[in-house]
Each structure stands twice: as C-alpha cells, then as structure tokens.
Amino acid sequence: MPVTTTSAAIHITPVVIKTFFKHSKRKGIKLKDGDKSEEAWDDLFYDEAFHIVKAFIELGTKNTVESLQAFTNTHVPAPYWCAVVPVKIPLATCNQAADALIEWFGPDELKRVVGGERWWQIRGLDWIDSEWVTEKDYLDDRSFSKDDSYTEEEQTILRMEHLDRVMLYVHGGAYFWGSINTHRYQIIRYARKMRGRAFAVNYRKAPQYPWPCPLHDVLAAYFYLTSPPPGSVHKPVSPSKMVFAGDSAGAALCLTALTVLRDLGLPQPAGAVLISPWVDLTHSFPSVMNNTATDIIPPHGFIHKPSPTWPVHTKAEGGYTRAVPTQTDPPPQPGHADKLKPDAGEVADQASQRLEQSIQRGEEVHSADLKDYPDGAPSQQEMQEKGGVDATTGGTTPVETARSSPDPKHEKDQDLDPDISLDMWEPKPPKVLMLDPKATPLELRAQIQLYATTEQLSHPLVSPVLQSSLGNLCPLYIIAGNGECLRDEIIYLAHKAAHPKEYPTRKGVLRDGHRQKENAEKFQTPTKVHLQVFDDMCHVLTVFTFTEPAKYAYRAITQFVKHVIDNSEAHLERNPFPELHRPPSDISDTEPVHKRDRRRTPSEKTSDRAKPPLSPSRTEIDKYRFNEQQAEQEVKQGHAEKLPAHTEAPPSECSGEDIPAVLMFRERVDVMGNVRPMEPAEEIEALNIPPQQIGVIKELPVRRWLEGQEEWDRKYKRTAERVIRKRKHYEAKAQRLLDHARQQGWIHDELTPQTSRVSIPDGASRLSAGEIQPERRWGPFDLKEERPPPTAIAGRRDTAEAVALLKKALYYSAPVTHHRLGKIKTSDAVRAVFDHHDHPLKPPRQSVSEQQVHTQVIPIHGLRMWQSLVELFMRKSSKKVDQKVKVGKKHARSTLRSTKEMFGSSTSGETSTATPTDQSREGEGVSSFTATPTHQ
Structure with a gap:
C-alpha cells in the first residue's frame, strides 16, 4: 500500500496507543522514585508527536520514493485566515540562476564533477512553484487602489507590499521529499x-533531480525576489530586507546558496536562520551513530522499497554489489572519494588500463572494474603508507605520492589524445575508512545518498561543512537538538563559521575544488553566529510547535529576523544579536482576532469586537526577556566570544546602546526554554575531531546502511524483479514514442546554439502540435557530451516520469534546439487514455518530485490532520502552562503572606518575591516567572 492518509493512520494508530501506555508507565516510575528531573519526554504531547513523526518517516522507508513524494507534495489548501498566493518563477529567472552556477563551477568542474552544464537545467515544468505567505490581518487596503487589470491573487500580492520584512523559506525533507505544503503551517507562524511576509519555494527533489538541481532552484527564488522579471507584480526586494531560513536539507541549501553569492560577489541577505542543517552527507561525526534512539531519523537511514526510480540497481549482484573489499588502487587517503579533478598522469594511466582490459575482455571496462590487486588487496595501513598518509593521524606525510605524477609503466600513455583520455576518466569507487x-578497506559500489553520487558527497556544495571557509557570511542563527543525529556536525559548522582559521578543511577538498584554496585565504573575516542546542530535542524541533522549547525558538527566530532587517548594515556589524540590543526591542506582534473567533460562540465574538487584539502569551514574552538578561550576563561573565580586537568586557555604561563586539553566542536551552552557557569548546567531542577525518566515509555508518539494504533486499526481492521488468516496459514505451514522433515530423538539431534566448527560425513551430520555447531551455535530447548522474530524470528512459518528460519535449513544449514538434499518433493517444500517468490531449503530469499533486475533491489529507493535531496540542499545552503560572503566582502570594506574618508587614507598597535561592536558580536557567515584583 503506498503512503496515503489511510495507510498512515493504520500504521500510526498502534504507535499512538503504545506510546500512551509507555508514557504513563514511565511517569509512574518517576513519581514513585521521587525523580523530579525534567525531560522533554515528560510532556505527553511531545512524546506522542515525536513517535507519530518517527513512525510516519519509517512508513515512508517501507514504500517507494515516488509514493512518499506524492503524499508530501499534495496541494493542501491554506487556512482561511492566511493570505497564500501561488506564483510561478519563470524560465528567465531560472536561466539567471543557472548562469551564476555556471560561473561558480567553471567549465572544467562542470564537466568533470557535475557532469555537464545542461542536464541539471532540464525541468518538466516551465516554472518553479512558489508561494507568498502572510496573515490576512496584515494586508493593507489604505495604499491600494483596485485595478481590474490585476487578478485577485495579484491584488493580494500588492496588498502585501508594505510588509518590508521578507523571509525566503526553503523546506527540508532530506532533499527528496516534503514541500511547501508540509511546511506551510510553520511558515505562516514565522510570517x-x-x-x-514569507516566500516559500517548491524546489525540484532528488533522486529525479539530484544535485545541483535543488540549489539551482533556491538561487532562482533569490533572484526572483531581488530582480523580478518583467510582468512580476511585486517590487524588487532588497537583500537587506530579506533573510534566508530553512530546516534540515533546506537549511543546508540556504547555507550553500550564501557561499555561492559570497564567492560571486553578489549581495547576501541580512541574515540566515539554519534549523538543524544537514551539512555533512558523508556522516563522519559521532552523533550520527550515537543519537539514533533519540531522533526521528530512521535507524538505517533513508532506504526505500524498490521502484523504477530508486535505487538505481535494485538487486545487489554482479558488479553492482553494494560494497566489496577494495580491488582498485586507493586515493592518497583511504576513506575519501577519488579525485574528481585528476591530474594528467592519472587520466592517461586509467585510460590505458581501461583500453587494455577492454580488449582482453571483449567488453567495455569501467573504473570500478579495474583490478589493481588481483591477488588480494593490502591492509588499510599499508595503503595509507603507500599513498603518503600517516596511518595514525590521517594526515599527509612528507612522502611524495606516486599518484601525483604519471606511472613510469605507462609513459606511452602520454601519446593518447588528451581529450579522449579525459572523456574516459571516471573516479574510482570511494573507500571506507575502517576502524x-x-x-582491507571496503569499496562502495552503490549510491548511498539520494541527493548526490557517492563520489560527490565530499564536494563543498553538497556537504557545506567542507567549505574551505565559512567566513564573510551574513549573521547566522543556528539551532540544533541535543538528541538529533546531526548535532555534532551542526555544532562544528557554527564554530567553523565563527572561527575560519581554527577549523581548516582537509587538503583533499582544497586540492579538488578550484575555488576552495583561494577561498581559504580570501574569506577570513569571522561570521557572527548565535548557536543554540536544545536539551532532549530531536531533528527540526520547530515541527513540534506546541513545546516550550519550540515556542521560545519561534520567538527567538522572529526577533532575530526583525533585528537584522530593521537595522542598518553598520549597526549589524556592531551587533547582529537582538538579545544584546539596548534598549530591548519591542515585542509587539499580536494574536490575530480570527484565531480567538474560531474557539468562541457567536455571542462572545460579538461582545469582543470592540476589544483590542490579545497580546502574545505573557509567559512566552517573559521567557524571552529572561533569556535576554541571561545573554547580557554571559557577555559580562566572559561566556560569549568577542571579536579579536575587543578582548575586554563591554562597559556597564552600555545601557542605552547595544552591547558591541560579540562574535559568537554558544548556548544550551533546557526543556522549559531557558538558556545557559555552553561548555568550553575543548570539552565538546565534535570540535576535537582532526580535519582529516571530517567528510570521510567511515565504517560504522556504512555497516548500518548495508544492514538495512540487505534486509530490504530480502524483504522486497520479488518487488525488485518486478521493477526490472517495469523499467524494460518504460524503455520500450520511450522508444516507441520517439519512433512515432520522427514519423510524425519531429525534427531536432542538438547542435543548434542557444546563445540567443529569443531567436526562433521562422515557421519553426508552425506545423507543431505544441510550442517551442523562446527562452533558453534544454531538453532530454540535448545531452551530447553530458554525463548526468544515474538517477537524473534527464538522462533516463526507464521510468514513468522520464517518459512523461520525454513526451512533453516531443509534443508539447520544447527548447529551441527542436526545429519542429511531432504530432501525436492516434494509437499513442488511445494508450494514454488507459494510463493514469498520461493524458491523450494534454501534456502528461510531470514528476511528483517537481509538480504538486492536485486532488479532484477536498480530501481529509494527512497533512491537514497533522496541522489539526498541532493546533490541538498548542491549545492544550497553553492551558497547561497557564495552570502552572496560576499555581506559581498562588504559591508566591502564599509565601509572601507567610513572610509578612513572620517578620511583620512591609509598608513600602512593593516587595520582591525573589529570594537569594531564587536568584541563584535563575542563574542556572530556571524560569524567572516567580521572581517578578508583587504589588500590594
């Protein structure tokens, strides 16, 4: 059964019941033992929500990638109190973003590392789905005059224009699932x-559109905002009035986009919010293995039931066994991917070996098939010593490696045509660093991540923790859960950004990336960072909006956004942290009236119309104010890191102006949302890992992934066999479509240049059934000399989505390289009637990794059910907090009366309820709600 609301309910309901009884039992044991410690799991709502999300993600792994994508990319209507306007980012803006990426990579890296400059620009839609989001209460009618020339949606966009704070939000989902629909309830809350107002982008997803497709779309969203194409309704958004924000994979895309803008000298936004960013796809940090039990990530990672889309090789057999003892000469340091940008000697050496062994075997030989050790490979230590690597530290020794020059045995290889040799070059399979x-090191033969090939995982635009420098970026607010698998890489990332010189990148990355060595020296200005790690919280804690830590996180995020947008660049250079703003910034947002109305009777609504809107929860504001005071204390006590030129603590006279010269805040946040300083860097394991071991594929995560894959291979053996037959069916269908198109007049010239974006030969599409695009656009027939990754839809013909993309290019919408489109053959139109993936008269639906699924009726969709659950938990948790506050106030009054009876009545009219013990507890991170003045 695919991932649907029904299957999710069937799968999750037993989990809810089981969690309830386990929770009750655990709370009973704590009560019996007199254990008064507070944990996130003590909150029933968080306990239930955590296991619901975890169960749903595990359900996804038992289904195909496509079914999970379709479920999470189903269009769900927004709540009635929200102003949500869908927009389409056009091809012209996509081309602008593509040009920026092409400039960043350069021609050589595009060819050797990315696989070309065209395949990742291919898309099924002629646009990118996006949304403007804000509250209806914030729309402005005063400066807006209705114009019949504008549609209702365009008028709504114009009514948002006065809102000068803009958040570009990039959703998460491991780069392959999720959408603006799964994250809309969070985005609305931020707005x-x-x-x-917020702008959300529905970027293309892997594996159909792997790296750098999602990055391309995020950059296109940025350019759409800052330089709108002709016909756009909204005015250009100044980068200084914009922040990037994202969670998980989306946060990593935000960070990667920032580094591209920085490297190209383009304006960066005012700041960026990174929520649990996934920045190391090699899984080289300890928490990936240590925190599995306390996180929502599946135990074996993102493995899935076989389908035509994924995995690439559904059966682990023959030359496609997922991992084998190494048979090929390792790169200089085992555990790294082989050189993505080889030297001339290595190119010639491999070309010669492949040619010789191809002649001997009578078939084409790939780099993975070369056997440098026919009699058995040496140990990892011996390989390291041979490659010039210190086996104890992982660092490079002074020994000159033979791989840096041509092998003397193959001096004759230099006679080969260099272009032919380069075309034959393939990185050898990555080696696994063994304990x-x-x-003997393992050699990975299968792709282990859906986002990028295994050889690409150490590229800085795939795993941004491997950027040679994260300096010179806009201010960053980074949050992580202490219980999440990605905790260590997030902590490391934050420190690397704030201290570019202290956390260098290993030499292999600098060697392979043409920009990285230059950037390591060029960008040495520390990035200002606020890092917060939340006790007990799992991955993307903002999903659980009803918990106290999440409520504080939302407040802190939006205060950060306001601060960096509302203040000048010079002000932010002095202080990018709202907690250090003096006098403290106002917290002036209000609870919209309509939210109250949803829970009131008509008579109550009528009586309340004359009342002003309710203010936000006082406990929430008091908590943020308390944490502001804690931040000031951290600076005075030396816990906050200063800029090198400012070693002294800020003077006490700073009241009335910002506290300046703070480089980095490092904080822990407890389960009640109260902050405390983080322990010193030397006590944090993640910050003491040698740079040579970061971004290296290691044995334990690979073993865990292999165990899951082997279990799935056994469980879905018959499914895998059916998938192979399906792929053959789609290949035959693609070939039939292509043959019929040629018969019906299709003409294509792959060599037609696309330097001009507007010129089309006269009469080129006059006899076509569809339309040839005037904008620069590539299609699946424009891949000469391109090497798209194995999963990329652009280069495939063996999936339903690949056939849909092919059919659209043949008959409906094609680039200018097509001189004439074909006319659909009657037999193909008849077949399309009986194919739910197709349509006899319209372009077929494109990949669910790109195009939203629109149902014909208003469904009770799982995404709406989750939103309803969140709202229920919000109301219940608010009542619970209100009860605690009432009890606290009652206890404070009782204590005060007892004190007066004991020592006599005070005549001052005001007495503080905070005792010395209370004050010391506040310093330890206890809420200050009971330490407020009480008026008599």
Whole structure:
C-alpha cells in the first residue's frame, strides 16, 4: 500500500496507543522514585508527536520514493485566515540562476564533477512553484487602489507590499521529499510573529533531480525576489530586507546558496536562520551513530522499497554489489572519494588500463572494474603508507605520492589524445575508512545518498561543512537538538563559521575544488553566529510547535529576523544579536482576532469586537526577556566570544546602546526554554575531531546502511524483479514514442546554439502540435557530451516520469534546439487514455518530485490532520502552562503572606518575591516567572 492518509493512520494508530501506555508507565516510575528531573519526554504531547513523526518517516522507508513524494507534495489548501498566493518563477529567472552556477563551477568542474552544464537545467515544468505567505490581518487596503487589470491573487500580492520584512523559506525533507505544503503551517507562524511576509519555494527533489538541481532552484527564488522579471507584480526586494531560513536539507541549501553569492560577489541577505542543517552527507561525526534512539531519523537511514526510480540497481549482484573489499588502487587517503579533478598522469594511466582490459575482455571496462590487486588487496595501513598518509593521524606525510605524477609503466600513455583520455576518466569507487587499520578497506559500489553520487558527497556544495571557509557570511542563527543525529556536525559548522582559521578543511577538498584554496585565504573575516542546542530535542524541533522549547525558538527566530532587517548594515556589524540590543526591542506582534473567533460562540465574538487584539502569551514574552538578561550576563561573565580586537568586557555604561563586539553566542536551552552557557569548546567531542577525518566515509555508518539494504533486499526481492521488468516496459514505451514522433515530423538539431534566448527560425513551430520555447531551455535530447548522474530524470528512459518528460519535449513544449514538434499518433493517444500517468490531449503530469499533486475533491489529507493535531496540542499545552503560572503566582502570594506574618508587614507598597535561592536558580536557567515584583 503506498503512503496515503489511510495507510498512515493504520500504521500510526498502534504507535499512538503504545506510546500512551509507555508514557504513563514511565511517569509512574518517576513519581514513585521521587525523580523530579525534567525531560522533554515528560510532556505527553511531545512524546506522542515525536513517535507519530518517527513512525510516519519509517512508513515512508517501507514504500517507494515516488509514493512518499506524492503524499508530501499534495496541494493542501491554506487556512482561511492566511493570505497564500501561488506564483510561478519563470524560465528567465531560472536561466539567471543557472548562469551564476555556471560561473561558480567553471567549465572544467562542470564537466568533470557535475557532469555537464545542461542536464541539471532540464525541468518538466516551465516554472518553479512558489508561494507568498502572510496573515490576512496584515494586508493593507489604505495604499491600494483596485485595478481590474490585476487578478485577485495579484491584488493580494500588492496588498502585501508594505510588509518590508521578507523571509525566503526553503523546506527540508532530506532533499527528496516534503514541500511547501508540509511546511506551510510553520511558515505562516514565522510570517505572523515577524509581522512580515514569507516566500516559500517548491524546489525540484532528488533522486529525479539530484544535485545541483535543488540549489539551482533556491538561487532562482533569490533572484526572483531581488530582480523580478518583467510582468512580476511585486517590487524588487532588497537583500537587506530579506533573510534566508530553512530546516534540515533546506537549511543546508540556504547555507550553500550564501557561499555561492559570497564567492560571486553578489549581495547576501541580512541574515540566515539554519534549523538543524544537514551539512555533512558523508556522516563522519559521532552523533550520527550515537543519537539514533533519540531522533526521528530512521535507524538505517533513508532506504526505500524498490521502484523504477530508486535505487538505481535494485538487486545487489554482479558488479553492482553494494560494497566489496577494495580491488582498485586507493586515493592518497583511504576513506575519501577519488579525485574528481585528476591530474594528467592519472587520466592517461586509467585510460590505458581501461583500453587494455577492454580488449582482453571483449567488453567495455569501467573504473570500478579495474583490478589493481588481483591477488588480494593490502591492509588499510599499508595503503595509507603507500599513498603518503600517516596511518595514525590521517594526515599527509612528507612522502611524495606516486599518484601525483604519471606511472613510469605507462609513459606511452602520454601519446593518447588528451581529450579522449579525459572523456574516459571516471573516479574510482570511494573507500571506507575502517576502524581496524589492519583490515582491507571496503569499496562502495552503490549510491548511498539520494541527493548526490557517492563520489560527490565530499564536494563543498553538497556537504557545506567542507567549505574551505565559512567566513564573510551574513549573521547566522543556528539551532540544533541535543538528541538529533546531526548535532555534532551542526555544532562544528557554527564554530567553523565563527572561527575560519581554527577549523581548516582537509587538503583533499582544497586540492579538488578550484575555488576552495583561494577561498581559504580570501574569506577570513569571522561570521557572527548565535548557536543554540536544545536539551532532549530531536531533528527540526520547530515541527513540534506546541513545546516550550519550540515556542521560545519561534520567538527567538522572529526577533532575530526583525533585528537584522530593521537595522542598518553598520549597526549589524556592531551587533547582529537582538538579545544584546539596548534598549530591548519591542515585542509587539499580536494574536490575530480570527484565531480567538474560531474557539468562541457567536455571542462572545460579538461582545469582543470592540476589544483590542490579545497580546502574545505573557509567559512566552517573559521567557524571552529572561533569556535576554541571561545573554547580557554571559557577555559580562566572559561566556560569549568577542571579536579579536575587543578582548575586554563591554562597559556597564552600555545601557542605552547595544552591547558591541560579540562574535559568537554558544548556548544550551533546557526543556522549559531557558538558556545557559555552553561548555568550553575543548570539552565538546565534535570540535576535537582532526580535519582529516571530517567528510570521510567511515565504517560504522556504512555497516548500518548495508544492514538495512540487505534486509530490504530480502524483504522486497520479488518487488525488485518486478521493477526490472517495469523499467524494460518504460524503455520500450520511450522508444516507441520517439519512433512515432520522427514519423510524425519531429525534427531536432542538438547542435543548434542557444546563445540567443529569443531567436526562433521562422515557421519553426508552425506545423507543431505544441510550442517551442523562446527562452533558453534544454531538453532530454540535448545531452551530447553530458554525463548526468544515474538517477537524473534527464538522462533516463526507464521510468514513468522520464517518459512523461520525454513526451512533453516531443509534443508539447520544447527548447529551441527542436526545429519542429511531432504530432501525436492516434494509437499513442488511445494508450494514454488507459494510463493514469498520461493524458491523450494534454501534456502528461510531470514528476511528483517537481509538480504538486492536485486532488479532484477536498480530501481529509494527512497533512491537514497533522496541522489539526498541532493546533490541538498548542491549545492544550497553553492551558497547561497557564495552570502552572496560576499555581506559581498562588504559591508566591502564599509565601509572601507567610513572610509578612513572620517578620511583620512591609509598608513600602512593593516587595520582591525573589529570594537569594531564587536568584541563584535563575542563574542556572530556571524560569524567572516567580521572581517578578508583587504589588500590594
């Protein structure tokens, strides 16, 4: 059964019941033992929500990638109190973003590392789905005059224009699932709290559109905002009035986009919010293995039931066994991917070996098939010593490696045509760094991540923790959960950004990236960072909006957004942290009236019309104010890191102006949302890992992934066999479509230049059934000399989505390289009637990784059910907090009366309820709600 609302309900309901009884039992044991410690799991709502999300993601792994994508990319109507306007980012803006990426990579890296400059620009839609989001209460009619020339949606966009705070939000989902629909309820909350508007982008997803397709679309969204194409309704958004924000994979895309803008000298936004960013796809940090039990990530990672889309090789057999003892000469340091940009000697050496062995075997030989050790490979330690690597530290030794020059055995290889040799070059399979140095390293033959090939995982635009420098970026607010698998890489990332010189990148990355060595020296200005790690919280804690830590996180995020947008660049250079703003910034957002109305009777609504809107939860504001005071104390006590030129603590006279010269805040946040300083860097394991071991594929995560894959291979053996037959069916269908198109007049010239974006030969599309695009656009027939990754839809013909893309290019919408489109053959139109993936008269639906699914009826969709659950938990948790506050106030009054009876009545009219013990507890991170003055 695919991922649907029904299957999710069937799968999750037993989990809810089981969690309830386990929770009750655990709370009973704590009560019996007198254990008064507070944990996130003590909150029933968080306990239930955590296991619901975890169960749903595990359900996804038991289904195909396509079914999970379709479920999470189903269009769900927005709540009635929200102003949500869908927009389409056009091809012209996509081309602008593509030009920026082409400039960043350069021609050589595009060819060797990315696989070309065209395949990742291919898309099924002629646009990118996006949305403007804000509260209806914030729309402005005063400066807006209705114009019949504008549609209702365009008028709504114009009514948002006065909101100058803009958040470009990039959703998460491991780069392959999720959408603006799964994250809309979070985005609405940000827009409401910051009293601004958000722009959400539905970027293309892997594996159909792998790296760098998602990055391309995020950059296109940025350019769409800053330089709108002709016909756009909204005015250009100044980068200084914009922040990037995202979670998980989306946060990593935000960070990667920032580095591209920085490297190209383009304006960066005012700041960026990174929520649990996934920045190391090699899984080289310890928490990936240590925190599995306390996170929502599946135990074996993102493995899935076989389908035509994924995995690439559904059966682990023959030359496609997922991992084998190494048979090929390792790169200089085992554990790294082989050189993505080889030297001339290596190119010639491999070309010669492949040619010789191809002649001997009578078939084409790939780099993975070369056997440098026919009699058995040496141990990892021996390989390291041979490659010039210190086996104890992982660092490069002074020994000159033979791989840096041509092999003397193949001096004759230099006679080969260099272009032919380069075309034959393939990176050899990555080696796995083993725990036992005397073991033979494993060699990965299968792709382990859906986002990028295994050889690409160490590229800085795939795993941004491997950027040679994260300096010179806009201010960053980074949050992580202490219980999440990605905790260590997030902590490392934050420190690397704030201290570019202290956390260098290993030499292999600098060697392979043409920009990285230059950037390491060029961008040495520390990035200002606020890092917060939340106790007990899992991956993307903002999903659980009803918890106290999440409520504080939303408040802190929106205050950060307001601060960096509302203040000048010079002001932010002095202080990018709202907690250090003096006098403290106002917290002025209000609870919209319609939210109250939803829970009131008509008579109550009528009586309340004359009342002003309710203010936000006082406990929430008091908590943020308390944490502001804690931040000031951290600076005074030396816990906050200063800029090198400012070693002294800020003077006490700073009241009335911002506290300046703070480089980095490092904080822990407890389960009640109260902050405390983080421990010193030398006590954090993640910050003491040698740079040579970061971004290296290691044995334990690979073993865990292999165990899951082997279990799935056994469980879905018959499914895998059916998938192979399906792929053959789609290949035959693609070939039939292509043959019929040629018969019906299709003409294509792959060599037609696309330097001009507007010129089309006269009469080129006059006899076509569809339309040839005037904008620069590539199609699946424009891949000469391109090497798209194995999963990329652009280069495939063996999936339903690949056939849909092919059919659209043949008959409906094609680039200018097509001189004439074909006319659909009657037999093909009849077949399309009986194919739910197709349509006899319209372009077929494109990949669910790109195009939203629109149902014909208003469904009770799982995404809406989750939103309803969140709202229910919000109301219940608010009542619970209100009860605690009432009990606290009652206890404070009782204590005060007892004190007066004991020592006599005070005549001052005001007495503080905070005792010395209370004050010391506040310093330890206890809420200050009971330490407020009480008026008599």
